[in-house]
Amino acid sequence: MKGFLLGTAIAFGAISVAMSGAQAKDIFALVPKNMNNPFFDQARDGCKKAEAESKGAFECMYIGPGEHGGGEEQVQILQDLIAKKVNGIAVSPSNAAAVAVALQAAKQAGIPVLTWDSDLLPDSKALRAAYIGTHxxxxxxxxxxxxxxxxxxxxxxxxxxxxxxxxxxxxxxxxxxxxxxxxxxxxxxxxxxxxxxxxxxxxxxxxxxxxxxxxxxxxxxxxxxxxxxxxxxxxxxxxxxxxxxxxxxxxxxxxxxxxxxxxxxxxxxxxxxxxxxxxxxxxxxxxxQRPFEMGYKTMLALEAMKSGKPAPADPTYTGLDVCTPATVATCIGK
CATH class of the missing domain: 3.40.50.2300 (Response regulator)
Known part of the structure; x- marks a missing residue:
């Protein structure tokens, strides 16, 4: 519990620092299931590429639970992001039912939400604009x-x-x-x-x-x-x-x-x-899967939605690569 509270405090501190002062640019949050994970690290890199290409129009805030994740910690991070009025949220739900409860507040606040990597349950999908990720x-x-x-x-x-x-x-x-x-x-x-x-x-x-x-x-x-x-x-x-x-x-x-x-x-x-x-x-x-593409596309979609453009197609699939020892030289899509 002590580790959980410390990790949450650090995460919330990061949010506060990012949101303090006059907000000169949009803040879009990319929320993975957990940090220090090579899969989600690639999504972060895609998110940061989109940020760089925006030339200062928005910031990709990559923030999530600690190394082993956890639905409870992710929910608290989402609640704080919503309270801080970020301009958009892209989340990979660790616990789909619990995340849906948290996202009710985002809907009420008018904050656009996308899911990536993992989606909400069927009866909660109206809480997000679209899913971007793997089938x-x-x-x-x-x-x-x-x-x-x-x-x-x-x-x-x-x-x-x-x-x-x-x-x-x-x-x-x-x-x-x-x-x-x-x-x-x-x-x-x-x-x-x-x-x-x-x-x-x-x-x-x-x-x-x-x-x-x-x-x-x-x-x-x-x-x-x-x-x-x-x-x-x-x-x-x-x-x-x-x-x-x-x-x-x-x-x-x-x-x-x-x-x-x-x-x-x-x-x-x-x-x-x-x-x-x-x-x-x-x-x-x-x-x-293609996590880099997930992080990249969610940021572009949130930027487009913020400017009044339609949400992306729901779902937006990012493709798969099937590899065996015999196909290893050519199996990864470009």
Missing amino acids: NYEIGTNLAKLAMQIKPKGGTVCIQSGGAAAANHNERMQGIRDTLSGKKSAASPGDRLTGQNGWTEIQGCPLYTNDDFPVSVQQFTDTMAKNPNLDAFIPTGGFPQFIPDANRAAVAPYKDKIASKALALVVADTLPVQIDQMKEGLSLGQVG
């Missing part, structure tokens, strides 16, 4: 297709997710389950695999990391120790690969299984640190 269901679909190419007869599988309340990860899990089972489920996170099309989720899975990277590595280690003959392990985000040394140590004992396709290890995201690990034989496939 999250399609991430799951493509992860599952890679697993099926490696294991055409099916097998046992463990899905590792970011958080039970994260809408984007639930949509990815639904895409995985639907594609492996061959049957569309009614809603995310989809129907548990109990033998459909040859695929069965093992006991104890899905796993939830809550965006804690060391926890994600430990979960893989523990799962493999208990299930040495597991056929497929599928993280819906790059969590373990974001701490490469720890992940290398955890996955190295299974490199032979991966190479022989006894273990289908396929992972979401295609950041350079992850592609390096795939090249080393530590995964058989990566399905990547």
